[in-house]
Amino acid sequence: MLSLGTPGEQQVRRIGDVTTEAGGVIRDVHIAFRFWGIPRVTATDSNVILVNHALTGDANAVDWWAGLIGPGLAIDTDVYCVICTNALGGCQGSTGPSSPHPDGRFWGSRFPAISIRDIVATDHKLLTSLGIDRLAAVIGGSMGGARTLEWALMYPEMTTAALVLAVSARASAWQIGIQCAQIASIEKDPDWLGGDFYSTGVSPDAGMATARKLAHLTYRGELEIDERFGTDPQEGEQPLGVFRSADERFAVESYLDYQAQKLLARFDAGSYVALTEALNRHDVGRGRGGLNKALASMSVPTFIVGVDTDILYPYHQQEHLSRNVGNLLGMAKITSPVGHDAFLTETRQLDQIMRRFFRLLRAQGDRPLAAEGVDRHS
Amino acid sequence: MLSLGTPGEQQVRRIGDVTTEAGGVIRDVHIAFRFWGIPRVTATDSNVILVNHALTGDANAVDWWAGLIGPGLAIDTDVYCVICTNALGGCQGSTGPSSPHPDGRFWGSRFPAISIRDIVATDHKLLTSLGIDRLAAVIGGSMGGARTLEWALMYPEMTTAALVLAVSARASAWQIGIQCAQIASIEKDPDWLGGDFYSTGVSPDAGMATARKLAHLTYRGELEIDERFGTDPQEGEQPLGVFRSADERFAVESYLDYQAQKLLARFDAGSYVALTEALNRHDVGRGRGGLNKALASMSVPTFIVGVDTDILYPYHQQEHLSRNVGNLLGMAKITSPVGHDAFLTETRQLDQIMRRFFRLLRAQGDRPLAAEGVDRHS
Numbered sequence: 001m002l003s004l005g006t007p008g009e010q011q012v013r014r015i016g017d018v019t020t021e022a023g024g025v026i027r028d029v030h031i032a033f034r035f036w037g038i039p040r041v042t043a044t045d046s047n048v049i050l051v052n053h054a055l056t057g058d059a060n061a062v063d064w065w066a067g068l069i070g071p072g073l074a075i076d077t078d079v080y081c082v083i084c085t086n087a088l089g090g091c092q093g094s095t096g097p098s099s100p101h102p103d104g105r106f107w108g109s110r111f112p113a114i115s116i117r118d119i120v121a122t123d124h125k126l127l128t129s130l131g132i133d134r135l136a137a138v139i140g141g142s143m144g145g146a147r148t149l150e151w152a153l154m155y156p157e158m159t160t161a162a163l164v165l166a167v168s169a170r171a172s173a174w175q176i177g178i179q180c181a182q183i184a185s186i187e188k189d190p191d192w193l194g195g196d197f198y199s200t201g202v203s204p205d206a207g208m209a210t211a212r213k214l215a216h217l218t219y220r221g222e223l224e225i226d227e228r229f230g231t232d233p234q235e236g237e238q239p240l241g242v243f244r245s246a247d248e249r250f251a252v253e254s255y256l257d258y259q260a261q262k263l264l265a266r267f268d269a270g271s272y273v274a275l276t277e278a279l280n281r282h283d284v285g286r287g288r289g290g291l292n293k294a295l296a297s298m299s300v301p302t303f304i305v306g307v308d309t310d311i312l313y314p315y316h317q318q319e320h321l322s323r324n325v326g327n328l329l330g331m332a333k334i335t336s337p338v339g340h341d342a343f344l345t346e347t348r349q350l351d352q353i354m355r356r357f358f359r360l361l362r363a364q365g366d367r368p369l370a371a372e373g374v375d376r377h378s
Numbered sequence: 379m380l381s382l383g384t385p386g387e388q389q390v391r392r393i394g395d396v397t398t399e400a401g402g403v404i405r406d407v408h409i410a411f412r413f414w415g416i417p418r419v420t421a422t423d424s425n426v427i428l429v430n431h432a433l434t435g436d437a438n439a440v441d442w443w444a445g446l447i448g449p450g451l452a453i454d455t456d457v458y459c460v461i462c463t464n465a466l467g468g469c470q471g472s473t474g475p476s477s478p479h480p481d482g483r484f485w486g487s488r489f490p491a492i493s494i495r496d497i498v499a500t501d502h503k504l505l506t507s508l509g510i511d512r513l514a515a516v517i518g519g520s521m522g523g524a525r526t527l528e529w530a531l532m533y534p535e536m537t538t539a540a541l542v543l544a545v546s547a548r549a550s551a552w553q554i555g556i557q558c559a560q561i562a563s564i565e566k567d568p569d570w571l572g573g574d575f576y577s578t579g580v581s582p583d584a585g586m587a588t589a590r591k592l593a594h595l596t597y598r599g600e601l602e603i604d605e606r607f608g609t610d611p612q613e614g615e616q617p618l619g620v621f622r623s624a625d626e627r628f629a630v631e632s633y634l635d636y637q638a639q640k641l642l643a644r645f646d647a648g649s650y651v652a653l654t655e656a657l658n659r660h661d662v663g664r665g666r667g668g669l670n671k672a673l674a675s676m677s678v679p680t681f682i683v684g685v686d687t688d689i690l691y692p693y694h695q696q697e698h699l700s701r702n703v704g705n706l707l708g709m710a711k712i713t714s715p716v717g718h719d720a721f722l723t724e725t726r727q728l729d730q731i732m733r734r735f736f737r738l739l740r741a742q743g744d745r746p747l748a749a750e751g752v753d754r755h756s
Contacts, residue, residue, distance in 0.1 A: 024620040113622040173607035173630040174600030180631050181591055185563070187624060188584065206566065213559055214592070222552030222692060229551035231661050242402040244491040244655045246565060252551040253558050277622045283609050311689050314600060 002039040002131050004083070010034055010059060012093050015125045024112025027102050031126045032086040032093025034059045036069065037077035041132055046160070048132050049075060050123070051084045052140030052147040054344075055215075055275050056267050058092035059084045067347045074354035080136060087147070088122040089114050089274040097270025098198055107270075109195035114274060115281040116143070120150040124158075134158055137361065139354075141165030141305075141343035142313070143275065146282045149321075152300040153284055161329065161364075163357050165305040166343040168317035169291050169324070170283035175312065178218055179276050182211035186269050195270060208269045209260035211276075216259045221309035221339030229255060295324035301364060303329040303357045307342040329360050380417040380509050382461070388412055388437060390471050393503045402490025405480050409504045410464040410471025412437045414447065415455035419510055424538070426510050427453060428501070429462045430518030430525040432722075433593075433653050434645050436470035437462045445725045452732035458514060465525070466500040467492050467652040475648025476576055485648075487573035492652060493659045494521070498528040502536070512536055515739065517732075519543030519683075519721035520691070521653065524660045527699075530678040531662055539707065539742075541735050543683040544721040546695035547669050547702070548661035553690065556596055557654050560589035564647050573648060586647045587638035589654075594637045599687035599717030607633060673702035679742060681707040681735045685720040707738050 005011045010032055018026045040047045051061045051069065061084035062069045069075040069082055086094040089111070097111040127133075138159050140148040145167030152162045171179075186192055189207030197203050217225075232251040233239050239250045249257075285291035302325045306318030315333065322331040332353045336342035343350070383389045388410055396404045418425045429439045429447065439462035440447045447453040447460055464472040467489070475489040505511075516537050518526040523545030530540045549557075564570055567585030575581050595603075610629040611617050617628045627635075663669035680703045684696030693711065700709045710731045714720035721728070 020620070022618055022620045109621075112620050113618075170609055172600055173603040173609070173628070174595060174598075176609065176628050177591070177595050177603065177630045177634055180628070180634075181588065181595070183622075184588065184624065210559065210562065213555070217552060217555050217559070220552075222550055222689075223694075225551045225555065231548055231551070231554065240400055240491075240659060242398070242400045242490050243487075244561075244651070246562065250551070250554050250558070250658065252555045256555055256558075273622070280628065281618060311600075316601075 002041055004035050004039060004130060007036050008034060008062070010093055013126060013129065015122065015129055018088065018118065018122055018125070020112050020118045021115045022113055024114075026088075026095060026107075026112065029088065029095045029122060030093070030099070031088065031095070031122060032059050033083055033126065034061070035081055035083040036062060037079075037081035039081035039083075039132065041134055046132070046134035046136050047079065048081045048083055048134070049136050050127070050138045050151070051075070051082055052123075052138065052144035052151075053084060053087065054140070054142035054144045055279070056263060056272070057144065058090070059086045064344065068350055068354060074351045074358075075139070076358075083127070083132070085123050085126060087119045087143075087275065089119065089271055089278060091268035091271040096268065097195065097274055098268040106196070106198035108198055111195075111270065111274060113281070114278050116146045116150050116278050117154065119278060120147050120154055123147070124151075124155055135160060137161045137163060137357075139163040139165075142167055142340065143279055146279065149284055152298050152302060153288070153294060156298070156300050159300045161357075161361050162300050162302040163305070163354070164302060164321065166307055166310060166313050166318070166340055168282075168313050169295055169321055170285060171280055172317070176280050178214060178312075179280055182214050183273050183276055185210040185214070186273055192269065195273070198270075204269045205264055208264055208267075208272060209257070211272060212260040212263045213256040216256060218312040219339060219341045221311070221337050221342075223309060223337035224339060225252060225255075227337065292324045295321065296326045298326040301327050301329040301361070303360070304331045305334060305343070305353055306332075307334045307336060307338070307340060309337060310340040310342070312340045329364075330356065332356070380419055382413050382417060382508060385414050386412060386440070388471055391504055391507060393500065393507055396466065396496065396500055396503070398490050398496045399493045400491055402492075404466075404473060404485075404490065407466065407473045407500060408471070408477070409466065409473070409500060410437050411461055411504065412439070413459055413461040414440060415457075415459035417459035417461075417510065419512055424510070424512035424514050425457065426459045426461055426512070427514050428505070428516045428529070429453070429460055430501075430516065430522035430529075431462060431465065432518070432520035432522045433657070434641060434650070435522065436468070437464045442722060446728055446732060452729045452736070453517070454736075461505070461510070463501050463504060465497045465521075465653065467497065467649055467656060469646035469649040474646065475573065475652055476646040484574070484576035486576055489573075489648065489652060491659070492656050494524045494528050494656050495532065497656060498525050498532055501525070502529075502533055513538060515539045515541060515735075517541040520545055520718065521657055524657065527662055530676050530680060531666070531672060534676070534678050537678045539735075539739050540678050540680040541683070541732070542680060542699065544685055544688055544691050544696070544718055546660075546691050547673055547699055548663060549658055550695070554658050556592060556690075557658055560592050561651050561654055563588040563592070564651055570647065573651070576648075582647045583642055586642055586645075586650060587635070589650060590638040590641045591634040594634060596690040597717060597719045599689070599715050599720075601687060601715035602717060603630060605715065670702045673699065674704045676704040679705050679707040679739070681738070682709045683712065683721070683731055684710075685712045685714055685716070685718060685724075687715060688718045688720070690718045707742075708734065710734070
């Protein structure tokens with residue numbers, strides 16, 4: 001039996017050096033993870049599910065997917081063992097720009113650009129080092145969905161099934177445009193110091209706040225933001241005064257300021273740049289003969305989920321995935337005013353979708369998957 | 379017969395002092411305009427059409443709506459006289475932050491916040507000073523559409539009909555959020571100098587470039603941007619290198635940089651802030667008993683147009699307008715991958731829509747409008 005440590009507690013493992021897809025080297029990589037439930041892995045079977053977090057998420061999946069992972073919940077930890085890592089490049093326990101370099105200083109600008117594939121390869125290294133060489137499923141939304149797609153392509157023999165939410169087969173030009181604007185707002189902050197602001201006593205908070213506000217406007221549907229704030233002034237402020245003033249705000253400005261401050265308190269600007277850049281480089285077609293050839297080659301049964309009001313990863317991108325993946329297990333649309341973040345917030349719909357995913361998986365379990373592939377008539 | 383000067387040439391008139399909706403005073407306002415065709419205004423009739431430009435537009439409507447205004451075109455200058463002003467707060471001939479103040483220095487930070495209503499009141503002052511006290515129609519898209527809605531509400535006796543494209547009854551919280559991000563990027567540029575950078579030798583170009591890039595991503599549909607650029611690298615650059623570099627760009631970044639540089643060459647940052655702020659304050663319901671009461675009170679026959687892929691002014695906002703305006707002449711949806719800017723670029727569809735608008739108007743002309751209102755059965 002596998003021994004992964006204490007369930008629910010954050011643990012960190014050293015997994016050695018990592019060479020990135022682009023040829024950079026990250027020495028002595030640490031990866032943080034948590035797990036819940038009892039892992040059972042045999043030569044032919046596994047009850048371990050890997051859950052992949054999104055851009056600013058962390059290994060504490062029961063927190064950011066509260067109500068969906070736990071005993072008796074959709075991702076049932078009485079049945080499955082759920083494991084969640086902190087992504088390479090992150091700042092919640094895994095090696096990233098804010099981590100100490102082997103020379104004792106910080107990685108900072110020396111941290112190379114990473115791709116989604118680098119994150120997945122690193123997680124793969126961690127899991128195999130833990131004795132997990134087969135997964136019952138890989139699940140994730142947004143950047144976690146991109147990681148899940150790459151799992152199915154890079155390690156199909158290990159990835160029994162994939163549940164991919166609110167993502168696309170590659171970055172769109174629009175995404176790259178808005179993501180580069182976020183990166184630029186951080187890199188142009190004078191306190192960024194070329195990425196080497198660590199231990200200087202300053203940090204690019206203003207640039208990071210701007211980045212988060214922009215991102216938040218892509219994460220939230222305009223219907224949801226409007227139903228909450230409309231053109232209301234912030235209490236005690238006068239946004240319609242004789243002169244414009246940055247201190248006299250509409251309620252929505254105050255809300256976005258608050259969102260930015262919340263992120264500043266928990267996230268590193270270097271990691272924000274590194275992981276946003278990884279999303280810019282997301283492209284399952286690279287080196288695989290193009291997008292649709294790569295998707296067609298996917299043998300892992302894959303369930304695709306989108307959100308009807310998502311402007312960051314519009315629903316047609318999930319339709320594209322569902323039409324082109326080689327082994328479509330099913331598809332679902334989340335209907336919500338919330339936009340992209342619905343993959344985190346629409347718990348009732350997610351619960352139903354995840355339960356359906358597992359029902360389909362169990363139905364498949366009666367037959368050898370590799371021989372028959374998905375049964376499209378079930 | 380009216381004499382407006384030389385057709386097609388930019389002219390500037392002084393219209394005196396303007397007191398803004400919020401109580402500010404702008405002394406000795408100048409308004410620039412151009413016209414095409416021969417104006418005919420009688421006590422009961424007029425062939426003059428006012429065309430309202432959008433945020434960074436100007437009085438040269440035959441340029442930014444090329445193919446739609448001219449002899450024999452949809453807005454037929456053989457029949458109508460088209461007049462187009464440069465909005466108050468602008469920088470293409472009318473008084474704005476970059477204009478000389480009566481004291482000989484620049485307005486700069488002394489230029490008060492203006493609303494869409496202030497722009498319309500100022501245009502009204504210009505038109506009546508020119509002897510135009512009746513309009514055959516008022517037409518505009520985006521900020522021009524907001525101005526058109528306010529024309530119908532502020533001067534219904536003068537506005538025979540309205541054609542309103544790609545706008546909403548008020549700013550949405552999402553619009554305010556993204557517009558405030560643009561304003562902030564300019565105001566936080568050290569070369570903004572509190573709005574008084576004029577004649578200092580510097581200008582907030584970096585902040586303005588960022589603002590324009592953000593705006594452009596809201597003006598263009600992600601389908602259109604993606605079909606043009608996808609994940610292509612900019613020629614000769616390597617955005618997938620070992621380290622991230624702002625100099626190694628995706629093609630879409632280069633495109634956005636180019637769009638920003640184009641605007642820098644022709645537009646003032648102070649005007650950009652002033653007019654974006656006017657859009658933040660756009661709300662036809664203010665002081666009129668709320669949004670739908672204001673719209674219901676609109677007696678002017680109004681034709682509403684939206685774009686199916688517009689993320690800045692989503693189509694449901696035009697549906698809201700069409701359901702609530704007191705006198706709906708008709709509605710049309712532009713189908714386009716282009717997004718918001720389709721109101722400028724989809725010339726063939728715009729041509730059809732405008733011709734239909736004028737057919738409906740002529741059909742109404744057979745009956746006294748005030749007595750019967752719009753014929754919904756025509």
